[in-house]
Amino acid sequence: MMTTPPLGHRPPVLDMSNVTKTFNGDVVALRDMNLGVNSGDFISLLGPSGCGKSTALRLIAGLSTPSAGRITWAGGQSENDLGVVFQEPTLMPWATVAQNVWLPFRLKGQSYASVKDEILDALRLVGLEKFLEAYPRELSGGMKMRVSIARAMVTKPRLILMDEPFAALDEITRFRLNDDLLRLKAKIGCTVIFVTHSVFESVFLSDRIVIMAARPGRVIREVTVDAPYPRDEAFRTSADYAALCRQASEALHEAMGEHA
């Protein structure tokens, strides 16, 4: 099991400096966002709708370009920077579970046989090693999301972006996937930026919560979640957790209150 070094002692992965994104020249989706992402971080972007969380993810993913400011990858950009999990599982319905997880390798020209072990490992980590040949329609919503997570981390990317991945799931499944996600993070030591609008989820998962406000989308405050990993059911019902949730919630209300 990999252990994550404490905050402040981790090598940088990515730096966003004064990143602004406007649409049609005058609609400001994101204003002056600064964010340093270090290896092993689990950062939640938390805020109301329209606060630029998803815009920030799209900018980091390279799906759109900043109108101003810079996004810099430590040591330059490489082929294996990113894994992404969307709000929907976004699987190819015509492909089996194994073929879906193979996709990032396949697009790099690697044959199935050459990466079979990695695919199996990733599916084992999400508990789906028995479903290699299943088609997405045969899986439940939670299982599909697990496949999506396996696909995002199968190449062991430097950074995994998750855009409200569990928002459409029921609460029981969501809790289980939150637990699983932390277990995965402990096992493979990945770096994650996680977009959510759930205070509870962000506190449970992250070591840093970036609170954002809308119109224009911007960062209001960063809250450090100073609770050790592994976090489990006991943490979810602890007084510490409740206090952290209150703190994050107050910050969020402040963010929303200003422009409510």
Add this chain to the structure above:
Amino acid sequence: MSIAENQPLYDADDLKRFRAERFERFGKWLLPVAVLIAMIWLWDRIVVWNEIPHFILPRPGLVLETLIKDWPMLFNALLVTLQITLLALAVAVIGGVGLAVLFTQSRLIEMSFYPYAVIMQVTPVVAIAPLIFIYVDSRTAGLLICAWLVAFFPVLANTTLGLNSADHNLRDLFRIYGASRWQTLRYLRLPAALPYFLGGLRIAGGLALIGAVVAEYVAGTGGIGSGLAFRILEAGYRLNIPRMFAALILIAVTGVVIFAGLSFLSHMLLRKWHESAVKRET
């Protein structure tokens, strides 16, 4: 009353569903067959009761007799029509899919040519066919062009729609992973377009047959190598009404076989993953 263990417990809803399923299973086949038999019987009775002469309306038995008697000639004609139909369908598939791929790869090409594809589609083939036979020397080539003209558009339109309907998040994912244009086409757009393409293909199959038959009517010349439509024309001139019916039946059966074949192909290709082909469990 207590429930016996390990005993299936069927309630009124289950029984209702079982009955509905059984009715569905048998009704799907039995009802059309019953209607067919009733129609043939009625046809026969109308001819007999009204003493209609066979050169106006033959009895079904006579049509069957003619079908058997003229089988060598009709079968040859069927092969000719079928050949034109299948060739036209093949060319429509290659052309339609090829052009659809070009359209989705280049907006410039799509904007330039799509209106003309629509014009080709909306102009009735009967109106173009005479011109085609003036400029194209080979009769087979002329027939092929006419059949292709009507079969091509559904393949083009449906495939274009399918290629453009690939999930947006998946497209983003392909971009993030640095997929090339070819990879996106091969692994994302083409599989996403498959159900749409197959829908277009089923329509195109029927239209290719219609195109081939209409073109034969227009071409109008007979002799060796003429298809079913010409045999109908010829039989009409000779008041050989039973043969007209026999040829008509062959054309209809051919259409049904083409449709069923393409439906089966579609089912086989989609049955594992696509909603349209997946059996509901509940």
